[in-house]
Amino acid sequence: MKNTTVQAAVAVLLRRFLGLSLAVILSAGMAAADQQTGVVEVEGYATIVADRKDLAREAALQNAFRRAVEQVVGVALESKTVVKDSELLNDKIFSKSKGFIKTYRILGEKVDGDAFRILVFASVSRHKLEQGLDNAGLLIKKMGKPRIAVVVMEQNGFGNAIPGGVVENGLVSSLGKRGYALVDRQAMLAVQHEAVNKQGDQTDAVVRAAAAGGAEIVIVGRATARSTSALSGTNLRPVQVTVTCRAVEVDSGELLATVTATQQALHVNPATATSEAFEKAAAELSEGLQRQMIAAWTKRLTGLRTLRMTVSMIPQTDIKRLQDALKEQVGQIEEVHDRGYRDQQLRLDLEVTGGFREVIDELAALGLEQDSLKIIGYSAGQVQARWQGRPSKGGRVK
Template structure:
């Protein structure tokens, strides 16, 4: 709509421009919160609204009403959300919409001339190995990626600011860190997104007689949500550089590759967020203390019929009073939690006991203490079970355990699987010092199981236990990392099973949730 002021043709053009701007405003509103738009109105007006026609692919005037003082038009417009998303992302407004999640980079890097991969979590904090410096600077890729992400408005974690506040398990001090291990470190550092991967540089072919060498770099990265393990992005890039000095050429090749994948990473992450904002996101609810299926049905019906923005509710599991639901909602986890905590649900009163950007943990009021006593903690178990091989459910990583008797031994429980009535546990131990044999055992530095069998993954040898005095196997030597699988019947109806790992201590947090 525009004022006529004696020039109908100009008024019509102005009315169309105003309509195009409003079309772009509507598109922006699906990507950026109203609060963010108010706070950044001047920036959005100058950089987005004032060039609105550049975002419109095509439009058609479907109605126009010339009047004495005003000229009104109605248009149908197609807005290029891709270009709009890129420009909003460059202004940092998409990041604001999702709460500026804290991002931690975990990239293992090996440059030309280096013998091993270098990574900060190998020597970081208490208990870290002494770092032997090498002739070339480290973490070029991580430095470049941090710079690129900061320029796009991301909230990047500086590891030096949290040095020494917690200890990283030796089981996690490896270059090929799993998503679960990276998420555990990220959780302790307060991160909400982990960007992990490898950057490798090598020398390429050299022209005969030339002092200038060519260098090639390859980098692979993935972005993972810490709370639920969802992969937001996965990219790979490579680049080349030429230089007289070997280490400079390697650095330049890594830098070029890192800048290349930074654009791809940001594009995939923002595309994921934009899709969630416009179409909805999956929020995981873990509800404990339920009396039975009737309580769960009440909650599902409440979510579907009484909570704004909920599009679907998917039941993932329900066992012994604990339910895991995935809610497809256009609202955030915080908004969903507010609704659940503030509205009555047919006699059920729910308390929120833990929350992240994409997960909620709740319990029925009055049963929280009972539920907490039997439930795994967020730091020790994954957000949800996932299907393993052969129909087994993987229940995730439990806390690493350091022997109270020998400070040089670390045991890490890596995996718990259930097949029928059989529980399978995968553990790894890192031996760094002398271990004295526990009373009644046959050797030191071993894994033991009271009944069932043990499979040593390193030798592929299976040990059957008689159940007498805790048969032993899998002796650990200096510097070795052993990965073994312990299989034994779960006691009927048991919720916890203690696993004795030789003289190193007993795990009592293994959850049987069949």
């Protein structure tokens, strides 16, 4: 009877322990998810000076705002970036924390010795924060500072569409100021030539040419202008322009952003009015493209994508060793799916996080004892590799 009672008591304690453990795990998971969405619970504190509890309370509230923003920044950026650029973050972000708070609710407050403590449930604006980080050039670092090519076919005064106009120059200038790496003009000549000679939708042709020029992202667009007769009683000529641009990742062919801007301008000279309208359109496009690209990149960094891999010349006996090495050595590979093997050619689907280029760089450095994996090509979410086995004693490859 006594043993039965002890067993029942142990069972109750065990259920309570498991329930508490599960609650801790779930609350940790919810906290991480909340930080992803910008909703956090934080405590702020400040020292009470000269018995001025009102001033200490306000200082504690500002400290809570700062800690809320710090937590969300910790999710948005890599820890090494936060440490390395702490002074820049303090100047551009943390010192202006209140401006990033959408809403907040005070859960509790108290005087604790010579300190005032306040517990706050705050919602941080991810949009404003990402904009602030982008203005500080910090999101570009997380994205790996991709090289960007810009080609916008712009209608000139004779009705011909040519690259290198007002919109293209405006985008290049704006992106350069934000810290993006731009493909130099010399390398862009082939891209622009391809755009001029291609009829209709030139996106695919421009993407291929941009890849040859070293670009990782290409922004391709078309700008048109329409002028009407002068306004009644004046010499002013109204001009309306429409510009559509798309940002495409070269490696995967993925559409990162698409934006259309329509602007108007008035001038006695239609050419001048057209230039002014194109300048305003370029500014609108720059903001829209960057916002969408950052959103796409942020989503990618926290999600999974499929990289299709083909490995030729690999013996069947080495397939498992390669798959194990991929999962153990390449941190961005989450899963490896075998899609078939024929004529010494292996097909794999790699579920990866981050950018394809980073994963491919790690594949090229894969440690396989005396064997090696040589990358022979990659494009549009696919990578081709060749297995290079170690020579046997007879000089033949294993």
